[in-house]
Amino acid sequence: MIADVRSPDDADALVTRVAGGDEHALGVLYDRWSPLVFSVCVHILGDDDEAEEAVEETFWQAWRQAERYDVTRGAVATWLTTIARSRALDRLRASRRRQEETMSHLSETKRAAVDATTRRGDDPARSAEVAERRVLVRQALLALPLEQREVLELAYFRGLSQTEIAEHTGQPLGTVKTRVRLAMEKLRDRLGILRERDA
Amino acid sequence: MSAMTHEEVRELLAAHVMELLLPEERASVVAHLAGCAECAREVESLRATSAELALAAPDRSFDARRCNGVRSRLLARTAADRDARARLAAGQLPEREPLSLRPPHATAPESAGGWRTASMVLAASVAGLILFGGSILVQSRRELAQARESESQRQRLIAGLIGPGVRLIELAPTERRPGSARMFWNQTLGAWTFLAYDLAIPAEGRTYQIWLITPDDRRISAGIFTPSADGNAIATTTYALAADSLTAVAVTEEPAGGVDAPSGDIVLLGAAR
Ligand SMILES: [Zn+2]
Numbered sequence A: 001m002i003a004d005v006r007s008p009d010d011a012d013a014l015v016t017r018v019a020g021g022d023e024h025a026l027g028v029l030y031d032r033w034s035p036l037v038f039s040v041c042v043h044i045l046g047d048d049d050e051a052e053e054a055v056e057e058t059f060w061q062a063w064r065q066a067e068r069y070d071v072t073r074g075a076v077a078t079w080l081t082t083i084a085r086s087r088a089l090d091r092l093r094a095s096r097r098r099q100e101e102t103m104s105h106l107s108e109t110k111r112a113a114v115d116a117t118t119r120r121g122d123d124p125a126r127s128a129e130v131a132e133r134r135v136l137v138r139q140a141l142l143a144l145p146l147e148q149r150e151v152l153e154l155a156y157f158r159g160l161s162q163t164e165i166a167e168h169t170g171q172p173l174g175t176v177k178t179r180v181r182l183a184m185e186k187l188r189d190r191l192g193i194l195r196e197r198d199a
Numbered sequence B: 001m002s003a004m005t006h007e008e009v010r011e012l013l014a015a016h017v018m019e020l021l022l023p024e025e026r027a028s029v030v031a032h033l034a035g036c037a038e039c040a041r042e043v044e045s046l047r048a049t050s051a052e053l054a055l056a057a058p059d060r061s062f063d064a065r066r067c068n069g070v071r072s073r074l075l076a077r078t079a080a081d082r083d084a085r086a087r088l089a090a091g092q093l094p095e096r097e098p099l100s101l102r103p104p105h106a107t108a109p110e111s112a113g114g115w116r117t118a119s120m121v122l123a124a125s126v127a128g129l130i131l132f133g134g135s136i137l138v139q140s141r142r143e144l145a146q147a148r149e150s151e152s153q154r155q156r157l158i159a160g161l162i163g164p165g166v167r168l169i170e171l172a173p174t175e176r177r178p179g180s181a182r183m184f185w186n187q188t189l190g191a192w193t194f195l196a197y198d199l200a201i202p203a204e205g206r207t208y209q210i211w212l213i214t215p216d217d218r219r220i221s222a223g224i225f226t227p228s229a230d231g232n233a234i235a236t237t238t239y240a241l242a243a244d245s246l247t248a249v250a251v252t253e254e255p256a257g258g259v260d261a262p263s264g265d266i267v268l269l270g271a272a273r
Helices: A008-019 A023-045 A048-068 A076-098 A103-118 A128-142 A146-157 A162-169 A173-198 B006-017 B023-033 B037-056 B064-090 B126-132 B134-142 B144-161
Strands: B166-173 B180-186 B191-197 B206-213 B219-225 B233-238 B248-255 B266-271
Touching: A008 A023, A008 A048, A008 A076, A023 A048, A023 A076, A023 B064, A023 B191, A048 A076, A048 B064, A076 B037, A128 A146, A128 A173, A128 B037, A146 A162, A146 A173, A146 B037, A162 A173, A173 B006, A173 B037, B006 B023, B006 B037, B023 B037, B064 B166, B064 B180, B064 B191, B166 B248, B180 B266, B191 B206, B191 B219, B219 B233, B219 B248
Parallel strands: none
Antiparallel strands: B166 B180, B166 B266, B180 B191, B191 B233, B206 B219, B206 B248, B248 B266
């Protein structure tokens, strides 16, 4: 798996300390990863206040579940962003239940799908390797056809089911399912290729 | 839904790792995965890809005020959680006061050498009750379910106490001493919550004392504390101080019982920004 800091052992050791109830270690984890976690949350929720809450819930869950963290399954960054996505989507779905989503939001989403893959800039995570990783993922996404990128954006960052994506995009359900599968498989292959070339 | 074939399941694995499947589809996939190593491997690999997809989120700056606010709330929650878990694990409750907190330190309004102290209410403050509340913890001994309830109660109370208007002062050790600390200052409530980590245990007959230092060089005692065996401590107090009246927070080592004006070495120091 990817190394998410200069010394991956250092990040793993940090999580072990968090699992042992060391809140100082959680503070260090927070200082290192909260900018990345915030970026994920605010991209999903589109609202700074909601994202702030989701960041707190993410690190709270990390605190409570640190003993379940499995070093063989992934890097600390992706462990945290996976939690962040779940917590942010929970909030998004809850607010969606309260308020029907408008089409204008979806057209913004279309734009975001493009932005997500083309935007460059300062990386707030301050971790060079995660910054490189983010560039690689964006490059890999950019290599996908636009319609595949769009289903990934709607599925991954908007939490829409495949049926909902079909309804919103006017595409047949079967087409949506195929796009989701192809997009993920291509992304995986592409990330593998880029990683090898990078190594 | 009837059992899916290997090929049908393969089609759904990407959606499965992104948690997009309907409950019945998901159940079929999970059932198949239990008996198909090939699909299980595929899921692991797609799950890693899915996790990395989050890294594609555009960079957004997490402004310092928000970032510190979340940090404050989080650490207040974890401090309370750690404390509650330790007590539950030990199956016991403190006899009187927790180790890390001592009764109010009476201070004289004026003292020699230009160091002035102000009286502060320690331990009996609302903050003290919330973090170490006897009644809440007594409930927790009865039943775990009640403990969970009381913990969420504590968290709610803490969330109210540690609001967005909280200022954070980070204290760093002086010279090569161990330890660090944070003071959370809720200006609205005049509540001060002090969390210290990895401190050396003071010698017999000695204690740590917290000081609020003002621009006109007053040293206001914010109470005394002794860390627990692991070097951590929590102390709370209430004291109304104007928003522009804090220059720094310091911790000194003093004779047990505390002093009216700092006399010992500064152990931790943090400037208020
Ligand atoms: Zn299979």
